[in-house]
Amino acid sequence: MKRLLLVLLLLGLFLGLVSIAAGSAEKVLIYAALDSPTLEAIAKEFTKSTGIDVEWVLGGAGEMAVRIRAEKSRPQADVFIGGSIDVHGDLAKDGLLAKISPENAEALAPQYKDPEGRYFGWYLGLLGLVLNTDMLKEEMEGVMPPKTWDDLLEPEWEGKVVSSSPATSGGAYIFIATQIFRFEKLAPYFGFKGDAIREEAEKAAWNWFRDFNKNVDLYTAKATEPITLTVQGEYVVGMSWAHDILVSVEKGLPVVLIVPPYTGFEIGGVSAIEGAPHPEIAEKFVNFVLSEKSQEINATVGAKRYPTLPGVVSPPNSPDVKSVVLVEYDRAWAIENRSRLLDKWEEVIAK
Amino acid sequence: MMSINNDGMKKCRHYLIKSIKFNSILGKIDLVHLIIIILGIILFIFVVFPVLKVFSYPSIEDYIYILSKSRSLRAIKNSLFITLISTSTATFIGFIYAYTMRYTNVPGKKFFKFISLLPLLSPPFVVALAWILLFGRRGLITYELFKTHWSIFGWKGLWLVQSIAFFPYSYLIIDGVLKEIDPSLEYAAENAGANGFYVFRTITLPLALPGILNAIILVGIYVLADFGNPIVIAGSWPVLPTEIFGRISGYYDLVGATGLAAVLLIPTFGLFMLNRTMLGGKSFVTITGKGTGLEKPLITGTVKWILFGFCLFIILIIISVYGILLIGSFTTTWGIDWSFSLNHWYILFGTKSRSLYNSIIYALFAGGGAAVFSLFATYFIYGKVFIGKKILDFLVILPAAIPGIFLGVGFLLAFNNPPLLLTGTSLIIIFGLMVWNIPLGYQACTANFEQITSEIEEGAINLGANSLQVFKDIIFPLLKSPFLAGFIMGFLRSITNLSIVIFLISPGNNTATAEMLSLIQYAELGPAIAICIALFGIALLVIGITQLFLGTGMAVFTKGGL
Numbered sequence: 001m002k003r004l005l006l007v008l009l010l011l012g013l014f015l016g017l018v019s020i021a022a023g024s025a026e027k028v029l030i031y032a033a034l035d036s037p038t039l040e041a042i043a044k045e046f047t048k049s050t051g052i053d054v055e056w057v058l059g060g061a062g063e064m065a066v067r068i069r070a071e072k073s074r075p076q077a078d079v080f081i082g083g084s085i086d087v088h089g090d091l092a093k094d095g096l097l098a099k100i101s102p103e104n105a106e107a108l109a110p111q112y113k114d115p116e117g118r119y120f121g122w123y124l125g126l127l128g129l130v131l132n133t134d135m136l137k138e139e140m141e142g143v144m145p146p147k148t149w150d151d152l153l154e155p156e157w158e159g160k161v162v163s164s165s166p167a168t169s170g171g172a173y174i175f176i177a178t179q180i181f182r183f184e185k186l187a188p189y190f191g192f193k194g195d196a197i198r199e200e201a202e203k204a205a206w207n208w209f210r211d212f213n214k215n216v217d218l219y220t221a222k223a224t225e226p227i228t229l230t231v232q233g234e235y236v237v238g239m240s241w242a243h244d245i246l247v248s249v250e251k252g253l254p255v256v257l258i259v260p261p262y263t264g265f266e267i268g269g270v271s272a273i274e275g276a277p278h279p280e281i282a283e284k285f286v287n288f289v290l291s292e293k294s295q296e297i298n299a300t301v302g303a304k305r306y307p308t309l310p311g312v313v314s315p316p317n318s319p320d321v322k323s324v325v326l327v328e329y330d331r332a333w334a335i336e337n338r339s340r341l342l343d344k345w346e347e348v349i350a351k
Numbered sequence: 352m353m354s355i356n357n358d359g360m361k362k363c364r365h366y367l368i369k370s371i372k373f374n375s376i377l378g379k380i381d382l383v384h385l386i387i388i389i390l391g392i393i394l395f396i397f398v399v400f401p402v403l404k405v406f407s408y409p410s411i412e413d414y415i416y417i418l419s420k421s422r423s424l425r426a427i428k429n430s431l432f433i434t435l436i437s438t439s440t441a442t443f444i445g446f447i448y449a450y451t452m453r454y455t456n457v458p459g460k461k462f463f464k465f466i467s468l469l470p471l472l473s474p475p476f477v478v479a480l481a482w483i484l485l486f487g488r489r490g491l492i493t494y495e496l497f498k499t500h501w502s503i504f505g506w507k508g509l510w511l512v513q514s515i516a517f518f519p520y521s522y523l524i525i526d527g528v529l530k531e532i533d534p535s536l537e538y539a540a541e542n543a544g545a546n547g548f549y550v551f552r553t554i555t556l557p558l559a560l561p562g563i564l565n566a567i568i569l570v571g572i573y574v575l576a577d578f579g580n581p582i583v584i585a586g587s588w589p590v591l592p593t594e595i596f597g598r599i600s601g602y603y604d605l606v607g608a609t610g611l612a613a614v615l616l617i618p619t620f621g622l623f624m625l626n627r628t629m630l631g632g633k634s635f636v637t638i639t640g641k642g643t644g645l646e647k648p649l650i651t652g653t654v655k656w657i658l659f660g661f662c663l664f665i666i667l668i669i670i671s672v673y674g675i676l677l678i679g680s681f682t683t684t685w686g687i688d689w690s691f692s693l694n695h696w697y698i699l700f701g702t703k704s705r706s707l708y709n710s711i712i713y714a715l716f717a718g719g720g721a722a723v724f725s726l727f728a729t730y731f732i733y734g735k736v737f738i739g740k741k742i743l744d745f746l747v748i749l750p751a752a753i754p755g756i757f758l759g760v761g762f763l764l765a766f767n768n769p770p771l772l773l774t775g776t777s778l779i780i781i782f783g784l785m786v787w788n789i790p791l792g793y794q795a796c797t798a799n800f801e802q803i804t805s806e807i808e809e810g811a812i813n814l815g816a817n818s819l820q821v822f823k824d825i826i827f828p829l830l831k832s833p834f835l836a837g838f839i840m841g842f843l844r845s846i847t848n849l850s851i852v853i854f855l856i857s858p859g860n861n862t863a864t865a866e867m868l869s870l871i872q873y874a875e876l877g878p879a880i881a882i883c884i885a886l887f888g889i890a891l892l893v894i895g896i897t898q899l900f901l902g903t904g905m906a907v908f909t910k911g912g913l
Contacts, residue, residue: 057856247874
């Protein structure tokens with residue numbers, strides 16, 4: 001009996017060694033901040049067309065960025081995919097991303113790529129609201145679904161709203177910046193000019209967040225958690241990414257997607273890591289992500305995001321990107337002021 | 352096969368001893384000291400080096416900056432507060448539980464003991480989600496059953512969840528102490544006319560006190576380092592481990608994260624030192640004198656049923672939490688559509704099976720490595736006298752005070768440069784988990800080692816055996832049971848670990864727990880629950896096998912120490 005146990009143990013250890021030793025074929029190593037169905041589909045297509053295996057670690061954009069930073073002296077991955085280009089830009093600034101020139105990037109509009117070729121925007125994701133229609137009927141009879149961001153400030157929404165915390169989620173930070181840029185549109189009408197516009201817009205945005213905070217019951221750690229909690233009926237409405245909300249809508253769950261006017265957006269980035277173990281394959285993979293084929297996968301599989309390449313299909317069931325009113329998102333300013341705004345948020349909310 | 356191995360071993364040893372004899376530099380160092388030096392080097396590389404790496408990563412200015420943040424200060428305050436209250440309740444529940452199991456003859460004791468194991472085996476995160484589904488604003492229990500709008504989010508919910516999650520540790524520790532209390536004392540008091548509560552207050556409780564204090568300290572360390580529960584339940588009520596994670600995921604700030612990790616080590620290390628100085632570092636305080644064979648004086652009447660009711664209430668909560676997970680892995684959409692579906696399991700075995708397999712292999716190596724190391728450390732560090740023994744003994748046990756998230760960051764920073772290039776390999780994960788589990792095996796082995804009289808050892812040496820022979824023929828057989836306990840406990844803790852592996856996984860070297868986290872991050876709850884149940888199944892299977900072959904399945908937890 002005991003000998004059998006020992007044999008089993010040795011067998012296990014042997015298999016382990018084999019698995020560690022195996023796998024020296026050509027491959028590309030990826031740090032991904034992406035939903036796994038989309039990544040799996042893109043990886044499969046890449047392997048099919050090039051014969052190169054794809055291996056990845058999946059996590060939040062911030063975690064992946066920190067890994068790349070910590071591994072600076074000996075990078076462990078070839079490609080960083082997903083997450084806003086803010087995060088990629090932050091890494092590029094410190095020389096952690098390689099300068100490459102994938103040919104498919106030529107077709108991209110200038111706002112979707114770094115002029116120095118260190119990162120590329122391959123999708124557009126919008127911020128939106130997820131509304132549980134069953135709960136609205138049950139808990140808030142007679143109340144209309146919110147159409148604008150300001151509707152969420154109405155007193156009847158108190159305790160019914162869930163959002164995410166910018167201290168842990170990149171999407172929630174974009175939401176803060178979005179409100180500032182939204183008020184910036186209005187500031188000139190109140191007679192503000194020049195630098196005062198942004199200053200006043202920021203003040204107005206913080207006042208807006210003070211009111212918003214009264215109705216928010218919970219700020220989750222991750223950007224997608226509000227969707228899960230709204231789907232389960234814990235809350236009636238939640239703030240999150242439109243493409244992630246659509247996954248739940250398409251499953252037939254009792255939720256709808258609302259994209260309020262003057263919404264913020266992220267440009268999803270892809271980049272090759274400086275000093276990567278397989279630099280040529282890394283460039284090949286980035287090029288593939290920017291191809292029409294992969295852009296189509298992005299728009300039709302998993303969490304369906306808007307492609308950045310002109311002429312590619314739009315994601316089905318999403319509002320037409322031309323009909324959505326976006327804020328004028330000043331990405332450079334948002335990146336530069338990140339730390340300050342996060343501290344300010346902390347002060348305003350302190351919940 | 353065995354005999355070939357033995358022959359091979361003998362030859363190796365022969366050559367090893369020979370080469371040592373002929374080496375002029377090492378000529379004066381005998382085998383024992385060589386092994387001690389090797390153990391010392393391993394400890395310095397894998398314990399001291401990563402710890403120093405974390406402490407030295409931020410500059411003084413960085414420390415000042417991060418500690419001047421109001422959010423950091425709030426996290427520190429909250430951490431201390433929740434540790435105080437969760438540890439108190441967890442210890443209280445653990446004591447009542449242990450007392451009921453030892454001093455009453457309530458029905459279904461085996462079942463009670465089994466259920467109390469479940470929180471010890473649970474992978475993080477997903478279990479916290481089950482709590483929301485049951486006790487949230489629209490929870491199946493809080494709303495559907497009792498029609499309240501109580502919300503689990505925030506510190507109150509965290510308090511509840513941690514109390515249940517960590518009470519089994521205090522139960523096991525206190526139970527170990529209650530077991531050793533000589534019942535004849537209690538009988539004597541009763542015969543002298545003391546009533547039941549008086550006996551409890553003047554005899555049982557004071558004698559159990561060392562165990563209770565020990566439980567408080569160890570549970571305190573676990574609560575301080577807890578990350579999986581607060582990240583899901585606490586919302587924007589920050590505690591240190593979630594704030595460390597927040598510095599990384601929200602601020603992309605590794606410097607700030609390591610600064611806070613260093614801060615977190617202060618209270619855990621303080622508790623650890625308290626445990627060592629006050630209680631001699633033992634998980635179980637054994638009161639001298641073997642059991643008299645007397646049964647414990649049993650509590651009867653109303654008190655017994657009140658105790659029974661209390662324990663029943665606790666296990667009903669546990670059963671509902673784990674039951675809802677089990678059901679969740681077989682339903683279409685957890686919490687919404689309860690129709691039967693195997694979809695999540697198809698996904699698990701289709702695309703996630705590699706991670707599950709990796710997890711098993713890593714845990715086997717880490718558990719095995721930790722057990723082997725503890726065995727060597729017991730004989731060559733604990734059992735020998737040499738200069739610097741105290742330091743090495745301290746280092747073996749130190750990882751018990753290091754929060755997983757700290758160890759993970761430490762390994763990431765320490766082993767990404769030559770000559771110790773380990774990042775990107777599965778070895779770094781195995782070593783990280785191994786170091787984390789060494790204190791358990793070491794505590795279990797040293798507790799038993801004390802019982803081996805040195806006469807046996809001396810006798811063998813007088814008869815001509817060398818140290819290695821003594822180790823193999825005497826020490827190992829006598830320590831086999833704590834060795835296995837250490838191995839299995841290490842395996843179970845490794846396979847459910849997330850806080851360490853999250854920083855060490857690499858493309859192709861993913862683990863099931865990390866996969867679970869990324870699924871949750873993208874709102875794919877179903878497959879995440881299936882992974883959780885699969886990990887649970889493996890853990891229970893391992894305990895079952897231990898029970899079958901060695902007859903000591905559950906005893907692993909008490910033997911393995913904590």
